[in-house]
Amino acid sequence: MSAYLLNLIIFLPLAVGLLLLALPSKLGLHRQIALGTAVLTLLGSLAIWQASNPEASGLQLVTRMAWIPFLGIDYHIGIDGISLFLVVLTSLFTLLAMLYSWSLDQQPGRFFALLLILESGLLGTVLAANLFLFYVFWELMLLPMFFLIGIWGGAQRIKAVLKFVIYTMAGSLVFLLSILYLGTQYQAQTGQWSFEIAVLTQLQLPPTPMVDLLFLGFALAFLIKVPVFPLHTWLPDTYCEAPPVVTFMLSGVMAKMGVYGLLRITLPLFPDSLARLGPVLSLLTIAGIIYGAILALGQVEIKRLLAYSSISHLGLIALGVFTWNLSSIEGVVYHMVSHAVATGGLFLMAGVLENHYGTTRIDQLGGIAARAPLYAVLFMLLTFASIGVPGLNGFVGEFLILLGVSSASAGLTLLAALTLILSAAYMLWLTQRFLFGPEAQPEHAPLRLPVLQLAAIAPLCLLAIIMGLYTLPFTQHISPAVQNLIQNNQGPVQVMLPEGYFNPTPSPVEKPVHG
């Protein structure tokens, strides 16, 4: 029964979404049907949470059927503690996105249908256990995004969306080439085709430079999606031109797919390459952390500031991924969710602002707290969650990641910890400028949070508090899955930096004990 749930939550939104696109818009029930579907999907994913066993290792609730037999491609899906969170996150966020955009005036039916298709692509990506299937869903989530930004975006939407799509598709095609190459390698070695992720991780590749190239091929699509510096240039334009709800989905869920891909596919497939290239990649993430934060400091527009802060935060998550040890990966999984909650919520708040004042330029805003205290409280809460104040969700993830990194390298930890200071700097300065101080537009009506938009934002704020105070229900699912992931894939337990690379004083070398 429960195994069907996975199929259901993948294909129900897709089917309903396509149906809604086909229905004439005069009917007028599109939004209600879409919302109902989203609720059902969320209920389904919560049921999956209930049905999955936190102690079990490996994939659960597996469905596996032959799909394209002569190429060894299976329809194979399953769930574990890592994907579980992304499933719940995705279905929750889709629902919230619908609530938020309930009163959209331009073609709301289509918008909601595309959101459903997007949900389906995201869920499929998370649940796929076969590389080919993963690729299919990976591309599927791009299509609705293309139309969502292109039709409902801002003035510069076409330029932004083309940049975004070409960037990501380029990554995807390289990814496809790498899948094909790996598949043919496997075929050459064993005489049969297989695209099972679990099977391919067992493949012994000859240690040639080709392997590192292949590693990069597998990583590129994900590094673009995350994005990791210097592949981030599509992000600010896209985040600013997309409608707020779409940015919410982009930063909240879609960026996490990149992290998930690295975690699930790239690193388990190429543990040796990670050992060789890990330091370089870690340095890139550090560069992204600092670069994003500094640019965020200089922004004059809230959405753009949040976009750069996203680059910075995602850099930290990516650093956790490349560190690849228990604590850091647990932190990564946790922080994926908490970053989605905090930054996603902030983007929605910025959207409310834009709706009301018609701008998100900081110098044209001010003193909002005085007239809209509820807005200010929620914004501050999410801000604190985002900068990692203890007691809120951001802190847990960041702490775990930094803990993991510190066992690998003290220098990297120091640099990465800069994110805490810098993010506090730009976020608090931001709130000080636009929430407090003299009122900039006294003639304007006071800012109100419409009920449905409040209903979209409030659960995020609640989640930020719960996940900060009571972590057990989350970690009890995450820990076994992460342990399983790390043990099954004999990667390096630490990023092997040359001794003294960051520490001027070499740490004492363990002496072999002579009996």
Add this chain to the structure above:
Amino acid sequence: MDNLIFIAPYLPLGLAILSGISLLLLQVFLPLKQRGWLTYVALIEAALLILASSLSFLLKGRVSSLPAELQPQAMANYQFFSNIALFFYLLLAVALLATILISAVYLEREKLVYGEYYALLFFATSGMMVLVSANDLMTLFIGLEIMSMSVYALVGYRRENPWSNEGLFKYFLLGALASALLLYGIALTYGTTGTVSLREIQNFYLSQPIGPLGSMGLILILTGLGFKVAAVPFHSWSPDAYQGAPLPITGFMATAVKAAAFALLLKILGEGFLVVRSYWLEIVMVLSALTMITGNVLAFVQQNIKRMLAYSSIAHTGYLLMGLSALNLQNDNQIRSAILYYLFIYVVSSLGVFTALAQLSGQGEKYQRFEDYAGLGKRHPFSALVLTLLMFSFIGIPPLGGFFAKYYLFSEALRQGQGLLVAFAIFNSILSIAYYLRLVVVMYFQPDARSEETRQSTPVTVSMALALSAFCTLWAGFAPVNFLGVIPGLSPLVEWLHIAAIF
């Protein structure tokens, strides 16, 4: 029944020729006003052609039920009617049918005289059928010429239009040159091997070196065929001919003519000259790489959709040439079936695109530029949807047919050690995203440019052709595919192609 088995292999070809002649005669005897009937006649004949091809194939399977003494003779009759020929017969007949469907509305709108138009289409098709079932170089050449002559006339069919004349002139001159080169190459090959039969040429080269004359002949043949498939650097005629030809004919050229030309290449390189692969392999690889990159880069800068499609068709030629470069001496069927599959998808998708354009381009084909299609998503939702689907299929987005075609072709080429070329093809696919998406962007994201015009409804025939093309593109993505066992009766197309690829 038994007698039918003997003549069945000649049925499709005979029917195509007879249809052409009958249309020609009908045109003489029908008064001008009643020539609209010709369309229906042509449609029925094209449908019959599909039936006849299937029938001959079914009868071929019954040869073994004949009395033993008759079997050898029956087999000899079927010798030219290989499975691969059947595949192309069906593909050509489908392309022909779709072209007639598009033309019906188009010709009426453009007030072009009927008559010889359909007859020429049938003659071109019969030439192609000769070509795809030929087993020696002379028959092959004759088939090619029958096809080319008819297509030249069709390209210049809009006689009043200067573009049409220019396209015809370029196509004819370069086509004639290509034919001459091909013929010269055939002559040199004959001089070396003493035979024009493809099988005997293969046997000859198995035991003897190719020698300077023979390799000269091979290169000339390749050059001639390069012109016919529009491989770079022999492509210069193609954008002008595509732009000048009436849109249904552009579609016919991009699909049927291209498929036939590839059948020819597959025959010559994959059969006659397979054993001397080392002599042509590098040439084909270089041609493939050049064709891909030129097609994609030039498609990128076009403002005219017809020309964009011409260059995109060149780019697809490049991918297909990559498939040819993966032909190996083991005579592996996988790569052939990948090529056939790619051709199939390419043909059905292109037919859809040209159907939509023929309808949307308006009186005198005045809407050919990208910006003319702004806001199409609102004005013609169905056409825009199908065009979008087909563009995504060309880009290679799963699970559409185009994706699987690329996937299959690329993976087979990779398996044959063409890693660098495949990487290059992937790079090219990235380039191609931009110009395919451009049409989608214009249709959906830009405000309606011609909203004040009265909306013209799409004729049912056009909608049907569009729906069929979209369906095939979707179906082909899932057909390789026993999709979760849910949809019974979708016999896996690709496994069938495996059989088809056996000579």
